[in-house]
Amino acid sequence: MTIEATRPTRPTRPGEWLDDPATGLSGLRSAPADFQWKIPTERYTSPEIALQERKLVWEKTWQVVGRADELAKAGDWKTYQLFDQSFIVVRGRDDVIRGFVNACRHRGNLLCAERSGTSRQFLCQYHLWSYDLEGNCRGILRENLAGVDRADVSLLPVPVETFGGFIFLNPDPEAKPLAEYLGPEVVELLQPYKMDQFITVMDVEEPLECNWKVVMDAFGEGYHIWGVHPQLLNVIFPDPETGRYRFLGDHSVATTPFDVPRGAQFGPEEQVAGIRKLPETFPAIPLMLPRFEELVAEYRGTGDILVFPDGVTARTLLQRATRDTLTGMGLDVSELTDNQMTDNQGWVLFPNFFMTVRAGECHIVVPSPHPSGDPNRCIWHVASYMYLPAELAEVAKVEPTVVKEPGSHTYFEALQQDYEQMQRQQAGLRNSRLEFETITREEMVVAAFHHVLDRYLGGAAS
Template identity: 65%
Template sequence: MVQQAGRPGEWLDTGLSLAEIGADKFGSRISTDRYTAPGFQERERERIWARTWQVVGRVSELPKAGDWKTYRLFDQSYIIVRGRDGAIRGFVNACRHRGNLLCQGEQGNARRFVCQYHLWSYDLDGKLRGVLRENIQGPIDKDEKSLLKVSVDTFAGFVFLNPDPDAEPLADYIGAEVAELLEPYHLDEMIPVMDVREALECNWKVVMDAFQEGYHVSGVHPQLLNQIDLDPAKSRYRFFDRHSVGCAPFDVANAETFGPEQHVEGIKGLTETFPSLPMILPRFDELVAAHRDENGKLEFPDGVTARTILQQAARDTFTGMGLDVSRLTDAQMSDNQGWSLFPNFFMTIRAGECHVIRAMPHPSGDPNKCVWHVSSYMWLPGELADQFRAELIDVTEPGSHEYFLALQQDYEQMQRQQAGLRNTRLDHLSLVKEEVIVSYFHHVLDRHLAATAQS
């Protein structure tokens, strides 16, 4: 297939390989106290969580004026609301009179926010409008007593919040390069097809570490090795100011050993790994059939493989359904790219679908616990989008929710790791080269801690 020039996904052609990255480029020794010590988490709370942009939901959760949702960060509570002017804003979830919570649920719709304590009321833009028996309460500066603002903005269909009202613009925090590389996927047009939130018995960084490397696949997900070829030497990486992306080109296992039939069957067995595959398979089968002779024998000419056919099938399918994939490369039709947006957002993405992991400190402040929010998104047209759109599942009984196999394996492994990290004799972790994204994440974490400590 002929590639168009200048597509953002072509960064893979110049991305760093493991061989080009120094063995200790960002540090390989990670202290265990950052996973278990209350004091370390308190530093993170003050110097990272209170000052960085973090995803709090999707724009689609707030479609109408007055739609609101709450976001909890440790013991802090915030309101995110769509105003009558269409803008999405954020406020501290507390009445300016006596501090009562304004919104106690997860989400809703309101014409105004009314405090149920003394009936003070606020417009959707946060301005104080009504005071009970105002004529006898003495002078009240309604501008000064309006709701306390927090920074809120949107990117790629996600709503971001920064508790700091004077935060740098989200566009600067994300960075122009990151925005350019993600734009062709049309993330803002995808809808959730899985959405689960659950408290875990591990530190939030254990979750981030787990999804930022593929080194654990052989030990935790051995069944994937029967389907997918993982060659670390082919992986490519790119590092930004705070964020990073890595990609290991996809191919079916034993592609160099097996013949065309086995390659085709290998791809058909990946429906759990690639949720959009069932939509693509009809076109995939058509393209495969074109390479069978009159006796049904399958032979691929030079330059054609099951991988390239899958890429063409994906491009044809999505284009036919109405998704513009013209600025995605052929590799982006089949290969998941793993994106880490600091501090707590990890996403694998390919044409038409993405999987997002978010990890938050536990509201209790216990560093040995966290809350993870796992979501899958797909691009689906019209009626299919309505049919497959998933609602949030809030798991309240630990272990009661059954995740798909690979995710279930991670769920169990991360909590086992935290149990090991609590051993006091273990004072550090030793990262290897394949864990370079993990290393960079902790490098950025340390940089933020140091910078804010000096400010």
């Protein structure tokens, strides 16, 4: 089932929550008092806590397992591994995407041993029992002698739904619907980006030497930019007084203006130079630069000196360039605000989906527990998606990369910096005398995430 937003009739756009003091928390003073500001380090290293998480979090929550366009036609399937549990996700002949336990109902043999494929049916290689794409048992070897009713041995279903072009799976057969799990505000706020029409321009999976929550924590705050990504300070200046936070049940969204304070060290030329460096981190920016340069040129005067009047910055020009470019390509960004043209909104969908999204592109980081259950390791999936017209989409789309040898893949600059830093952090967290982390008010989303995790580990999650 695909989720659609049910939006009330109103004159404002969903993205305008940023300008509404009733909906967007801001500044250091807005941090809820009951958030946890000291995180026990054993949460990242303890096998016992990892086992608790398996039972109380991973076996009970909706998890992103891929993109709907990976299963473009009937019979396309992929597998999803969660610890030692294996699932199949397949597009049926009726165009519905379904999920099943990856095991034959006869003697439990894996039906799909590869990561993905296309089949007219699922055939068990052990005793040749077969199943259709909807999970019904269609063939039993020497059925007249088997003494088995086909209707009793259909594949075991697991809940699968789609939203924003992403496929979500929940291992719990009694799971509440995805729309209820996300909540109406999450659906409404994300719908205008039209992510279901985005195509994949980067897709990498690799084992990491760190706990999955180290990854979630790293991407939930901008406090580390000064130490890890100083090159981004030309265009991103995380300021907890100007940033905005919104907590939506188990989930959250945060954003900070895609801009730097104006001053002697960041005049018009420096602002423009910062924008020109963005293609190293954001793949959609090159599309916007030609129009951006046209707009910048309008403000060059005698001697080629660049002067911005009040109300004009490199950020506002990039906003205009982004809207002009995407609209000129026939893409619909009419429901997005000017801020959404430039400012990345960082979404955390519990338990392990982090996404930054702005007009025309989004980037996801999805860390999962290592199949071995070792709390000091995880598997991360990082991917980028762009909103492109059909003729460009075909050229830009890429196939998944699975990194076999750790460290052999080079990510774009900022992501490579995070990749290296997170594994250093895990090494430090394993020191036995370090009993807890101290979370600052600038890491409000990290505190919120652990607040939700506390409820799940306490068995009180909704």
